[in-house]
Amino acid sequence: MTKDNFIQQAGMSRRTFLQVTGAGLVTATALGATGLRARAEAYGKFTWISPRGTLEVLDDYPYWAAKKAGYFDGLDTDMQPGPSDGTATVKFVDVGQADMGFPSPGVFSFAIQNGMKLKSVFHMGTRDTFSIAFRKGEGSNDLKKLEGKTILLGSAAWQSITDPLLAAQGVDIKKVKYVEAGWPTWGTALAGGQGDAALSWEGLRAEWIAKGLDFEYWLGVKNSKLPANTFVVRAADLEDPDKKAFLERYLRGWAMGLEFGYQNPRAAVEAVFEQFPTLAKNLGPELGTTSILQQINVFRGDMDKRGGWGSHDMASWQGFFDEIHKIGQITNPVKAEDVCSNDLIPAANDFDKAKVKADADGVKLSEGFAALDVEKIKAHLFDSAVK
Template sequence: MDRFSLHGLTRRTFLQVSAAGVVTATVLGGVRDAAAAPYSKFTWISPRGTLEVLDDYGYWIGKKMGYFDDLGVDEELQPGPSDGTATVKFVDVGQADMGFPSPGIFAFALENGMKLKSAYHWGALDTFSLAFRKGEGTNDLKTLEGKTILLGSAAWQSIVDPMLAVHGVDITKIKYVEAGWPTWGTALAAGQGDAALAWEGLRAEWIGSGLDFEYWLGVQRSPLFANTYVVRAEDLEDPDKKAFLIKYLRAWSMGLEFATHNPMAAVDAVFQQFPSLASNIGPDLGAMSILQQSNVVRGDMSKRKGWGDHDMAAWQIFFDEIYKLKQVSNPIKAEDVCTNELIEAANDFDHEKVKADAAAYELPAELAAVDIDEVRSHLFDQAVS
């Protein structure tokens, strides 16, 4: 079997990403005693072809507040090619050190022999949704049998298949069309399919670009969950690299915690980093996007041991489901490929200081004017009734 093929996937094939096809990285910060650091540099790679989104708000506000300053190594965020599998391939071959795959893409990596582990579960609830043209939506996913779902990348089929299967859909009766990044939403609006994969945060950004759909919302209706942060398993066996990963993920946790207390400050940090995004979606949609995503990232924190905690029982349900779907050829034990060994330390920070930082943040007038509670009350207005 080809190393980058997915067992059982016959209706679509995955794009191939050459190791020479690295996109230009956005380098942040200077080199600080790199010779003494466990990594020559540290690269986090997105599954998207862009960083100009609200999704990574925990990083940008953490960066602005100085939470990443003491890592002792040059670190970067990289957008990655729009092929959804690049985020695991690049980590596997050492071109990146941490990836941000969906659970389905993580399973693709495991099926293809990549020695990766999920070290920090970013999205406790299911971020994924299905978009429909107004008046054509449904909450009965079995009605999609015989219809066409549009994807930005062929790799995303591994996201949609289990999402449908847990609701009793016969996935052999679904047709997928790769409509391209970033045009798959426009293709849906133009009538080129019956539904399209979407996710929280993107809903708000699509409104900003004139794409106003209705949605079956996984965050309300799915037992699954969202993307995770994966690393090479061998890095967790190296004491120095493990210590670095804890510091890095602690900074992420502080950023996510900060945004819980002051979501508009996190919007401001992202807007300062990407002025074109600010002009495209504006303060109200920025607020809507970050609230949608914060809802996914937090989940029920009373049942979690902190930011990044894996619910092993939920992960086992997911792995059992994709084994039944033949997305993987052998059963996967969640505790073998997901770990909470970094979570306690990654959440060991001064929570009161972060809360105080958030309270003291001075917002620009246009963001301070947003009524965040009013925006929150409309969080699910686009859901199919």
């Protein structure tokens, strides 16, 4: 699909371009036997693709923590950044160039609208991670004040995130203009006086501070009932017993990584920093820990009411699908249970939590991380929220 066709289908006439992102490609993964344990050969090397065009972020900390701890149990796994086109994470899974993607609900709806036979199998973002950034002194908790204003996006595809977020808060989205300011420069564009606000998310808030971008935020994690990003696979893979067994083992690794990060967030940050030294240099221990704590809040949610890591709240998802149908983002109603599945969640959470806690507690932290007061950081996680 061309960018023009996508724009037409997504109804993006209210958007102008500052930068056009290239389509980009990742190399198709080779399938075949790789000497894995029983049933693991279902995929060969299993490829997960990012929605952001980069892996040098803290968002994927459960994977890097789990990989370091050996929780993927011999599975042959691969992480790909993908192109910065916001819809690539679903397109590549659909055509078999990746096996699992991590789209926002809005981009997942783009896949559904365009007939991609994908299913959400592990809901990472149980709370709404998305926020609206404003220059200091210009923010408001009443998003209806954005009518007649301009919101900056890093990718055209992000309109599918922002429209339902705004509509759910009573905004007439036909009165909002979007400008695609490019990845990763849309935050800098806001700081430089372009536009009135910008889309952001948890974790990124801390990363923007590291870049000198000091904003105030309307926080979805505090004010929105919509879901956030999720893991999707081809629906047909769930009908293949070998692939389903592989997915259960693979997602168990992610669930163990999530538990590890919850038990020792500083150790999880260090696992990512070891993988990406430039990110470590840019963020440092305190902002890195701040970023991961923001994300843990999104990923964990109210665990007492969940079926474990990755469990879908079907009521939240149904509310999202009803909202985007109302605003015309999808043409036909969608039943959450038809496109979201909790079938893999019991097996994904079938691990020894006491062992993971012992593993996390047993990590010897570097001096910079050991000196941090995690509880103090938690107490200031939302200081940048609009007052």
